[in-house]
Amino acid sequence: MSDTNPLQAGDDETGALIETDALIIGAGPCGLFAVFELGLLDIKSHVVDILDKVGGQCAELYPEKPIYDIPALPVVTGQELTDRLMEQIKPFGPTFHLGQRIDALSRETDGRFRLTTDRGQVFVAKVVVIAAGGGSFTPKRPPLEGIEAYEGASVFYSVRRMKDFADQDVLIVGGGDSALDWTLNLQPIARSLTLLHRRDDFRGAPHSVDKMRALVASGAMRLLIGQATALHGADGRLERVTVKTKEGEEQVACTRMLPFFGLTMKLGPVADWGLNLEENLIPVDTEKFETSVPGIFAIGDINAYPGKLKLILSGFHEAALMSQAAHRIVYPDKKLLFQYTTSSSSLQKKLGVR
Amino acid sequence: MVKITFVQEDGTRQEVEAQPGLTVMEAAKTEDVPGIEAECGGACACATCHVYVEPEWREAVGPPSEMEEDMLDFAFDVREESRLSCQIRISEKLDGLVVKVPSKQF
Ligand SMILES: Cc1cc2nc3c(=O)[nH]c(=O)nc-3n(C[C@H](O)[C@H](O)[C@H](O)COP(=O)(O)OP(=O)(O)OC[C@H]3O[C@@H](n4cnc5c(N)ncnc54)[C@H](O)[C@@H]3O)c2cc1C
Ligand code: FES
Numbered sequence: 001m002s003d004t005n006p007l008q009a010g011d012d013e014t015g016a017l018i019e020t021d022a023l024i025i026g027a028g029p030c031g032l033f034a035v036f037e038l039g040l041l042d043i044k045s046h047v048v049d050i051l052d053k054v055g056g057q058c059a060e061l062y063p064e065k066p067i068y069d070i071p072a073l074p075v076v077t078g079q080e081l082t083d084r085l086m087e088q089i090k091p092f093g094p095t096f097h098l099g100q101r102i103d104a105l106s107r108e109t110d111g112r113f114r115l116t117t118d119r120g121q122v123f124v125a126k127v128v129v130i131a132a133g134g135g136s137f138t139p140k141r142p143p144l145e146g147i148e149a150y151e152g153a154s155v156f157y158s159v160r161r162m163k164d165f166a167d168q169d170v171l172i173v174g175g176g177d178s179a180l181d182w183t184l185n186l187q188p189i190a191r192s193l194t195l196l197h198r199r200d201d202f203r204g205a206p207h208s209v210d211k212m213r214a215l216v217a218s219g220a221m222r223l224l225i226g227q228a229t230a231l232h233g234a235d236g237r238l239e240r241v242t243v244k245t246k247e248g249e250e251q252v253a254c255t256r257m258l259p260f261f262g263l264t265m266k267l268g269p270v271a272d273w274g275l276n277l278e279e280n281l282i283p284v285d286t287e288k289f290e291t292s293v294p295g296i297f298a299i300g301d302i303n304a305y306p307g308k309l310k311l312i313l314s315g316f317h318e319a320a321l322m323s324q325a326a327h328r329i330v331y332p333d334k335k336l337l338f339q340y341t342t343s344s345s346s347l348q349k350k351l352g353v354r
Numbered sequence: 355m356v357k358i359t360f361v362q363e364d365g366t367r368q369e370v371e372a373q374p375g376l377t378v379m380e381a382a383k384t385e386d387v388p389g390i391e392a393e394c395g396g397a398c399a400c401a402t403c404h405v406y407v408e409p410e411w412r413e414a415v416g417p418p419s420e421m422e423e424d425m426l427d428f429a430f431d432v433r434e435e436s437r438l439s440c441q442i443r444i445s446e447k448l449d450g451l452v453v454k455v456p457s458k459q460f
Contacts, residue, residue, distance in 0.1 A: 061399045143430050175427050198432050204425050227431065230389040261460060262391075262428045264400075 012102055015120065015244050020046045021124035021330050024094075025117055025270075028056020030300030030315030031131030032085040035284065037094030037323040038129075039297045040347055043330050046092050048115075048121060050101040051138045051263075057301075057314075060137060060263060079174060081312075091352045097121060098163055101136050105273040105296075113295065127326045130291070130298040131280060131315070134265035143172070154238035155231075155257045159186070167191045171241055174227060174260030176206030181203035183221070184216055184259055193221040194252055196243060200225050231257075270302070279306055288325035289318045295329055297322045356449045363457040372444050375403075378453065379403040379440035389455035396440035401428040403439040406454040414447055429460050437459045 022038050022141055024031045027049035035045045040095030053059055058067075066075045076084070100117040108114050108124060115123045139157035141147060158166065159182055170190040172183050175197040181204075187193045190294060195212065200223075202209045216223045226245035233239040267280045276292040281304035284291055291298050297305045299322055300315035308314070329335050339348050348354035362368075366424040368409075372381035374434055382390040394400035398421055407415045412435055417427060422441045426432050439453065 062397055065397055065399070133390060140460050143460060199423070201429065202421070203429060211424070229431075264460075 001353075015082045017122045017124060018046060018095075018147065019124045019140060020044060021125065022046070022129055022326060023048070023113070023123045024129045025115075025342075026053040026131035026300070026302075027051070027096065027098070027313075028131060028133045028300060029058055029081060029085060029312045030133070030319060031056070031129070032082070032089055034096040034129050034131060034299060034319040034322065035089040035092055037319045038326060039089065039094075039342070040329045040350060041129075041323050041330075041336065042350070043070040043323065043326055045092070045094045045129075046097065046125075048097045048100055048102050048117060048123075050099065050138075052099045054086065055079065055134050056097070057265075058082050060198050063223070066087070067312070069311065069313065072341060075275065083239050086137055091350060096315065104268045107293075108180075109352055111295070126330050129326070130270065130296065131288040132268075132270050132298075132299045133301040134267075135270065135280075135302075136268035138266040138268065139259075139316065140261040140264050142228065142261055147231060149236050150231060150233065150238050150257070153236040155259070156231065156257060157259065159258070162186070162189060165190055166207060167256045168256040170256045170258065171228075171252055171254035171302060172196070172258045172260070173197070175199070175202045177204040177208065178186055178260040179258075180208040180212055182260075184208060184215075187215055187221050190256075194224055194254065195221065196224045196252070198225070198226060198227050200211060226250070228257075228259075243321060287321065290325060297326065356444050356446060356451075358444070358446040358448070359450075359452045360390075361408075361452060361454045362389065363455065372398055374445050375447060376444050377440050378405065378442040378444060378451070379438075381444060382439060387455065389459065390439060391459050392440060393395075394440075398422055398425050398438060398441055402426045402433075402459040404459055405437055405439045406433060406435045406456065407437055407442075408452040408454065409435065411448070413450050415442055417450070428460060429456075430458050431456055 021043045022045045024034050024045050027047050038045055050290040062252045063079035100119050102115050105114040105119050106114050106283045112126050113125050165186050166189045169192045170186055171194050172179050173196045184193045203317050215221045226243045228241050229244050230242040240251045242253050243250045282298040282302055283289050284303045284305055286305050289297050289299050299311045340346050358370050359373055360368045368379050368384040379392050390393050391402035393402045
C-alpha cells in the first residue's frame with residue numbers, strides 16, 4: 001500500500017459545467033473497462049476518482065503483487081493490469097477527473113443526472129455508472145481517543161492550504177512519502193516541526209529521507225522515534241501529544257497534527273444518493289446491472305446480486321452488459337447490432353486499427 | 355494439526371486447531387477469532403491482522419520481512435513482538451503458539 005495523498009491532485013478544473021453521455025464514478029479496473037465497452041457503442045465517458053491516480057485497489061493497494069485469474073493473462077501485477085487497461089481504452093479518449101470525489105447526484109427535469117464533486121465541478125450525464133468498488137479511498141484515522149474532536153481544526157489528513165500550518169507547532173506522523181514530503185514543505189513555514197515515526201527506517205524516497213536528516217542535523221526540525229498514544233487539548237485545539245518512545249513517555253507540544261497512515265475504503269457519499277443499499281452494497285439486476293434508479297448502473301465490487309463474486313473478471317462482464325442497456329438510454333432511436341471486434345469494420349474504425 | 359492460542363486484551367483465550375501450511379491469520383478467520391480483521395485477505399496490504407507474539411515464541415516465529423515491516427507502519431501500537439498474522443506460516447514447530455490480539459486494529 002502506498003500512502004498517496006488523495007486530496008492533493010485535481011486542481012485543473014475550469015469549473016464550467018461538463019455534459020457527457022456517461023459519467024463513471026471510480027477509476028478502478030471495472031470503471032476503466034466500462035470506458036471500453038461504452039466506447040464500442042459510441043458512448044463517451046468522463047471518469048472521476050478521489051485518488052490522484054487510476055487503477056483503484058489494484059494501483060493503490062497492490063500495484064506490485066501478482067494477479068493470476070485474469071483470463072488470458074497467466075500473471076499480471078495490479079499496476080500492469082491498470083496500465084494495460086489504460087492502453088486498451090485509449091482510442092475512446094476518456095477524460096479523467098482525479099483527486100475529486102462525487103458528493104451529490106440528483107435528477108434533472110430532462111431526465112439526465114446532475115453530479116457534483118467536492119471541488120464544485122458539475123457534470124450532467126445521460127447515464128451514470130457507479131464503479132465505486134469498496135467506496136472512496138479515505139485517509140486512515142489513528143485509533144486515538146477523542147481524535148474526531150480535533151479534526152478540521154488541529155488534526156488534518158491532508159494539506160489543502162499551507163497557510164493553515166504557518167507559525168504552528170506541527171507534528172507529522174508516518175514514514176512514507178506523504179509524511180516526508182509534507183515535512184520538507186512545511187518545515188520552512190512552521191514555527192516548529194517534529195516528524196514522528198515508529199522506527200528509524202523510512203519507506204519514502206531516499207532523497208527525501210536525506211533532506212529530512214540534513215534538516216534534523218542542522219537543528220531545523222526534530223525527528224522522534226516512537227508512537228502517539230494520547231492527544232491533549234480543549235475545544236478542538238490540540239496542545240500536546242503523548243508519545244511512547246523506547247526510553248519511556250514524552251509530551252510533544254503541538255498545535256497541528258498530520259497523521260499519514262495510508263488509505264482505507266469507506267462507502268462515503270454513495271449512501272446519500274437515494275439508491276437502495278444492502279449492507280453497503282448496491283443491489284442490481286443481472287441483465288443490465290441497473291440500480292433501483294433507471295439510468296444509474298452499478299458494476300464491480302460495489303454491486304450485489306445472487307451469486308456475486310468480487311472479482312475483476314466479474315466486473316468486466318458486468319461492464320459489457322451494462323453498456324448494452326446504457327445504449328438504449330443514450331441512443332433511444334438507434335438499433336444496436338451485435339458485432340465482434342475481430343470482424344466488424346465499424347468497431348475496428350473506432351478502435352483505430354483500421 | 356497444530357494448536358494456536360489467541361489471547362484477547364481482556365485475557366480471554368481461544369485455542370484453535372490449524373493445518374500446517376496455512377497462515378495464522380487464516381487459522382484465526384476460519385474460527386472467527388475476534389479482532390483479526392484481515393481486510394486484504396492476506397496480501398500484506400492492510401495491516402489489520404496485527405498480533406503480538408508471546409516472548410517464548412518469538413524466536414520460533416522469527417522476525418518480519420522488510421515488506422511486512424513497511425506494512426507494520428500502518429498498524430497501531432506496534433511493538434518488538436508485533437507481526438502481521440497473515441505473514442506467519444504455520445508449521446509443526448509452531449505447535450502451541452500463543453499470540454495476543456491488540457486492543458485495536460486500525
Ligand atoms: C490485496 C488484494 C488482492 C486482490 N487480488 C485479486 C485477484 O487476484 N483477482 C481478482 O479478480 N480480484 C482481486 N482483488 C479484488 C479486486 O482488486 C477488486 O475486485 C477490484 O479492484 C474491484 O474493482 P472496482 O473497479 O469495482 O473497484 P475499486 O478497484 O475498488 O475502485 C473503486 C474506485 O472508486 C473510487 N470511488 C469510490 N467512491 C467514489 C466517489 N464518490 N467519488 C470518486 N471516486 C470514488 C475509489 O476511490 C476507488 O479508486 C484483490 C484485492 C485486494 C485488496
Ligand atoms: S491480512 Fe492484510 S496485511 Fe495481513
